[in-house]
Amino acid sequence: MNHGILVDIAFLLLAVLAVVSGWRVFRTDSMVRASFFLLLSFIAVGAIMLLLAAEYLGVAMFFMMGVEMMVMALFMVMFMMNPAGLNPMVMVHQHRISMGAGVTAFLVLGLMALLTRFPNRPLPAGLEPVASLGHEMLGGSMLIFESAAVVLLATMIGVVVLSSHRGRYGAANEGSLPPGLAPGGDPAGKPKEDQDGGHEHHHHHHH
Amino acid sequence: MVAMSTTIITITRQALLARKEVWMTLVTLLLLAAALIGIGLYGALSQQSFVMLMMGLELMLNGVMLAAVAFWALSGAGAPEGQLLTIIVMAVMAIEMAMGFALVVAVYRGKQADMTEALSELKQ
């Protein structure tokens, strides 16, 4: 059996899958479908990483991106007009400029990839990717690793502060209005009176 | 067109004889990464909605991660920093997403809007 050619075939198929599903993200009507197309693109890239012997990173792509895209889909449902795709829609502005920018970026980066001579230093035999990563993390890059913890903690606190609707000072959505059913119309489904009480606290305004 | 297909056939034949990968090389991997970054850039610039804009960013980071792993595997002789870089990009992605969505929630509460254009008054 010829190993190399199988890897090649797999790589070409996965590359096509990654690009096509990445493109479909911006060309589908349903927002939930868009986030799952993005997930598909990530999975294809993760599989390519597996082919490149990055066993840990490839597999990690699957689970990190699985969770992230799931959450992305939830937020799509919460914030988008059209989570379903029952009616077609175009939600783009500056279409031409963006298209040009995308193509330019591809051409510039692609030319750089084609014209630069990179050193050809493949993985040494007997390298254990996961163990080497672990040693690096605990040894040389210890500071990066620990500061990642601090940054993540800051993110967690920021997320809670910004998004928690309950909080210690009463419901955070006090005073906010749901959008009207018609443009400029009355807010839809607005509770008639405050169920929670807690009038003494004011909603935070953004400046 | 003909010349291109003959080149492709020649390369593939050489691959069959040499028994190693010819298509999965650093250059093709970087081209793929460039394509993903290009599509992501298009998405990030063209989408009106904040959430879709984030998807464009994520797609760009997807390409960056692929390029990092490709360098690690084919040009970096397996230096662990290459892998660490990928993990850092993933962390950046997670943080960007978490903070981004939290901001969307907060702004939505105040303004009932999730379009980037509707947010332009924030600049003032």
Place this chain on the structure above:
Amino acid sequence: MILNEMVLPIIVVLAVLVGGAYSVAVMDRVIATRLGAPRAGNPWLSPLTRGAWLLVQQANVTEAPDGRAWRLAPALYLALAATGLALVPWSETLVATDLATSVVLWGSVEALATVVIFLHGWSANAPLALIGAYRYVALGLSYLLISMFVLIGVALPAESLQLTQVVMSQEGLWNVVRQPLGLPLFLVVGLGMTFWGPLNLADSTDLAGGTASEVSGPPRLVWDVARAAMLVAFSGIAASAFLGGWLGPWLSGPLWMVVKMLAVLAVLLWLGRVVPRVAPERCVTGMWVVLLPLAFVDLIWAGVAALWQ
């Protein structure tokens, strides 16, 4: 060489996938009868009759569903179960996919299962199915962390993320003794990710079947089979991570695996019949506030035990 390394494991995995799903159905019925449920036909035959009935039943359609995704979701769930089973080592050599990171791959099976279950409920375009899907996302994401902590605890003494190495590290003492908190926590995860018994909140009866409420006919058959197969795959992982996998006296390795998997399945199905269902909103709080700290404790315990040796 190809025969031993590829064909044999593939046949084993596919046979266990089908046979395991069938035995889950049989065992569930036997356990239900033992616990006093009215006896519904021959336990050996009734799963087959139900399967045949579903196969010829008309498949339901809702108004404007996401048709492709709706049909794809059960097949994908089955494929995830097959992936999980492919990671299970039957002996030192008989294992389909012996990745260096198979523990992480199982974690991603759990993460992707959340996506697939959500897709199943979402694509029907029906309110109750959708509520089941949203519910599962909250719970599935919460189980994920517990499962990962527990599995990292298993990886510590093995010094590897490879499932075969994890089994071999249990030569002297099984992990179920060495890390007593691990298996109970992992069983909770198993019930959760197959939404079985007390943690059946995605397809529960209070939602008239949840994500599967609009599904009938062959798609329903595939969905049910896939759920049972996922339970089998989970029991395979649990048996290799905590019960010493193929290790054991007298019997040969694969036979030990079968025995241990059946034991895990029996416990899971019994729990599913005995424990009452929990309320979903309490479930999330419980996962984060009670079980996640317990998983922390399990990890510390595993770490101390691994250094002590």
Place this chain on the structure above:
Amino acid sequence: MELLTLFIILLFALGAGWLVQWLPQRHSSMPTYPQRAPFLGGGSPDTHAWNRYHVRYYPMTLLLIAFEMEMMFMYPWAVVYVEEGLKAVMEMGMFLAILSVGIVYAWREGVFKWQ
């Protein structure tokens, strides 16, 4: 090699799952439109289900995304844990301690309560 095996198994499972759904239904007719109305315990829904929907537990999901990153660091750590010994204990202990502060804070703010 292992990846090829996994791919074949995946293909078999996916194909079987799809064929079992497709083959018996090839020639059967679709249910009529009145039958297709979603089940709602006897009531008829006013809108389609794919509406905007307020997912009540979303702060938890955002927190999870940040907290889950720590898994990325923990897996490689687990592999070298015994080798590195006490150093690994200290560094991961610090890492986890920092992150648990976030979890405790979120718990105090009521993120894990649904509704």
